[in-house]
Amino acid sequence: MLEIIEIILTTPFLQRALIGAVLVALVASSSGTFLVFRGLSFMTAGVAHAALGGAALGLFLQESGLIPWFDPILGALLFAVFVALVTGYAGESGIAQKMEVAVGVSFALSMSIAVFLMYYIPPTQVPQIWGYLIGDILLLDNFDVVMLALTALTLVIITAVFNKEFVYVSVDMEGSLAHGMNARAYHYLMLITSALAIALATKAVGAILVYAILVAPAAASNEVLSSVRGVVLGVFVVALLSELAGIASSFAFRASPSAIAGILAAMSYVVAMQIKRHRERIRVSRQTEMKHSRIDRPFPEDKVVATAGSPGDDE
Amino acid sequence: MTESDILFKSENLWVKYPNGEVALHDVDFEIEGPSFIAVIGPNGSGKSTLVKTALGLLKPYRGHISLFGFDSMKETGEIRRRVRYVPQRDRIDLNIPMKVIDIVLMGRLLKKSPPRIASSKDKRLSMEALEKVNMDELWKRPFPELSGGQRQRVLVARALASEGQLLLLDEPLAGTDVESQNMIVEALRRYHEENDVSVIMVTHDLNPVHTLVQDVLLLQNTVIGVGTPCSIMDPELLQKVYGPDARVVEYAGHRYCVTRDSGIDRHA
Ligand SMILES: Nc1ncnc2c1ncn2[C@@H]1O[C@H](COP(=O)(O)OP(=O)(O)OP(=O)(O)O)[C@@H](O)[C@H]1O
Ligand SMILES: [Mg+2]
Numbered sequence: 001m002l003e004i005i006e007i008i009l010t011t012p013f014l015q016r017a018l019i020g021a022v023l024v025a026l027v028a029s030s031s032g033t034f035l036v037f038r039g040l041s042f043m044t045a046g047v048a049h050a051a052l053g054g055a056a057l058g059l060f061l062q063e064s065g066l067i068p069w070f071d072p073i074l075g076a077l078l079f080a081v082f083v084a085l086v087t088g089y090a091g092e093s094g095i096a097q098k099m100e101v102a103v104g105v106s107f108a109l110s111m112s113i114a115v116f117l118m119y120y121i122p123p124t125q126v127p128q129i130w131g132y133l134i135g136d137i138l139l140l141d142n143f144d145v146v147m148l149a150l151t152a153l154t155l156v157i158i159t160a161v162f163n164k165e166f167v168y169v170s171v172d173m174e175g176s177l178a179h180g181m182n183a184r185a186y187h188y189l190m191l192i193t194s195a196l197a198i199a200l201a202t203k204a205v206g207a208i209l210v211y212a213i214l215v216a217p218a219a220a221s222n223e224v225l226s227s228v229r230g231v232v233l234g235v236f237v238v239a240l241l242s243e244l245a246g247i248a249s250s251f252a253f254r255a256s257p258s259a260i261a262g263i264l265a266a267m268s269y270v271v272a273m274q275i276k277r278h279r280e281r282i283r284v285s286r287q288t289e290m291k292h293s294r295i296d297r298p299f300p301e302d303k304v305v306a307t308a309g310s311p312g313d314d315e
Numbered sequence: 316m317t318e319s320d321i322l323f324k325s326e327n328l329w330v331k332y333p334n335g336e337v338a339l340h341d342v343d344f345e346i347e348g349p350s351f352i353a354v355i356g357p358n359g360s361g362k363s364t365l366v367k368t369a370l371g372l373l374k375p376y377r378g379h380i381s382l383f384g385f386d387s388m389k390e391t392g393e394i395r396r397r398v399r400y401v402p403q404r405d406r407i408d409l410n411i412p413m414k415v416i417d418i419v420l421m422g423r424l425l426k427k428s429p430p431r432i433a434s435s436k437d438k439r440l441s442m443e444a445l446e447k448v449n450m451d452e453l454w455k456r457p458f459p460e461l462s463g464g465q466r467q468r469v470l471v472a473r474a475l476a477s478e479g480q481l482l483l484l485d486e487p488l489a490g491t492d493v494e495s496q497n498m499i500v501e502a503l504r505r506y507h508e509e510n511d512v513s514v515i516m517v518t519h520d521l522n523p524v525h526t527l528v529q530d531v532l533l534l535q536n537t538v539i540g541v542g543t544p545c546s547i548m549d550p551e552l553l554q555k556v557y558g559p560d561a562r563v564v565e566y567a568g569h570r571y572c573v574t575r576d577s578g579i580d581r582h583a
Contacts, residue, residue, distance in 0.1 A: 161429065227412055
């Protein structure tokens with residue numbers, strides 16, 4: 001135990017990785033949870049890839065000298081917001097399926113733009129675009145950690161203040177509007193902050209880790225836990241444990257921490273499904289037991305009820 | 316504009332969906348308040364559309380609709396301050412593990428401004444509302460795990476717990492058994508009598524609320540009839556809407572409509 005602490009204290013990149021793990025778990029519990037509630041788990045992948053298109057645009061504008069100050073990360077954020085707005089517009093009526101389609105369309109559009117622009121960017125620069133998706137939690141620099149911390153902090157504050165509104169919008173959009181809440185504003189606020197957080201987290205720790213950590217733990221917790229607060233906490237715990245296990249195992253043998261974390265997070269969903277199915281089986285068997293015991297009891301009235309209720313007599 | 320005696324009014328209202336479907340046309344009526352109004356008509360007759368337009372959730376294509384004399388588009392805020400709305404049950408997302416009590420509290424907290432903290436009064440009134448529909452024992456249960464009829468009762472409790480002079484309920488009796496139905500109707504009856512509130516209730520079966528309702532609005536994409544329940548129970552009017560199967564029977568001094576989907580056994 002002491003040894004581990006000593007290693008951590010003397011290894012800055014490990015410290016950064018651990019802080020990064022906590023921050024990504026925070027992003028997952030405050031953004032991933034609400035996206036899964038909203039039926040929008042696909043938005044994580046959509047936004048991350050759309051950001052790729054944005055990064056390509058930024059690089060193109062820089063390289064071609066059209067707008068030299070246009071950093072690729074700006075482009076990435078811009079495209080992330082674009083996906084959020086299209087998705088939000090499709091979902092103003094509160095129907096989740098429509099939003100999922102909008103994510104798909106805007107994501108495909110952004111990817112096409114990325115690939116289109118790649119023809120006009122010097123080939124040596126192209127890997128930088130793809131690099132946007134393959135950040136690594138063990139390769140974080142101080143700037144990444146600060147950016148990620150600011151992102152997570154902003155997201156956590158917004159979610160802490162408006163979590164009721166986000167839940168209400170997800171549960172009953174029309175009812176929320178009709179009772180006088182500005183539901184549309186919260187609807188967009190939720191989608192845009194999530195999109196920005198996803199884009200920034202992707203830049204820092206890479207797409208694989210973000211997909212795995214934002215979606216699976218939330219889906220798993222939502223299957224088995226029975227309160228909103230429980231799910232938020234459950235996501236944090238599952239996400240953090242998967243990441244820590246990922247980091248730890250990358251020291252034990254040659255493995256990508258993101259991949260291990262992703263596999264573990266996905267496993268948590270499988271386990272949750274099993275638990276849920278098991279619970280349902282218990283419930284069903286209990287119900288059938290109850291029914292049997294009722295039928296087994298020899299009520300004298302049974303006969304009377306049977307003849308009075310026989311079909312054809314009720315007219 | 317200030318509040319008027321006319322509770323619910325529509326002038327030459329047309330509502331068109333983006334796909335070109337004209338859900339309502341030439342809708343004209345005027346109903347004085349306070350009242351207990353039933354909006355009836357077969358599936359797809361525009362009942363939900365009418366209610367949503369009145370709340371400013373849909374925009375009229377032509378004409379105007381108002382509640383308390385407030386125009387649905389120009390004075391939406393005034394309307395929403397006075398309304399407690401229960402959408403049709405299938406509009407409630409069951410993907411979120413909200414507890415029963417939190418669903419009921421929602422009716423009160425939506426009327427507050429952020430951070431919408433529940434006071435002890437909010438909690439007490441919410442529990443009392445749950446008692447009225449006999450759901451108080453299940454207050455801790457996740458809402459999505461309730462049966463359809465139980466969920467409906469909780470949603471009615473949400474409206475009862477909230478504040479505002481008008482309860483607007485879209486099909487609160489859909490998918491409920493006779494027991495749940497009686498409980499909801501009884502709760503609404505008592506609430507309407509004891510408090511100074513009006514009720515507008517969408518239903519495709521008038522019979523369970525027949526003796527409770529003061530005004531009926533019969534729709535078939537336009538107004539087919541407005542009046543007291545017994546005057547709407549006119550064989551000719553009903554057959555126009557529900558087809559040749561509709562019959563009117565008299566029972567204990569009231570006229571009831573019998574169609575295939577409501578069946579005769581319930582009233583016999
Ligand atoms: N979102 C929509 N887009 C397009 N058309 C719609 C939409 N919602 C309703 N409609 C159409 O408008 C008409 C009226 O629908 P509405 O939902 O108001 O009926 P309703 O009387 O409430 O029916 P039900 O008893 O089934 O609830 C229907 O023909 C329906 O197809
Ligand atoms: Mg309807």
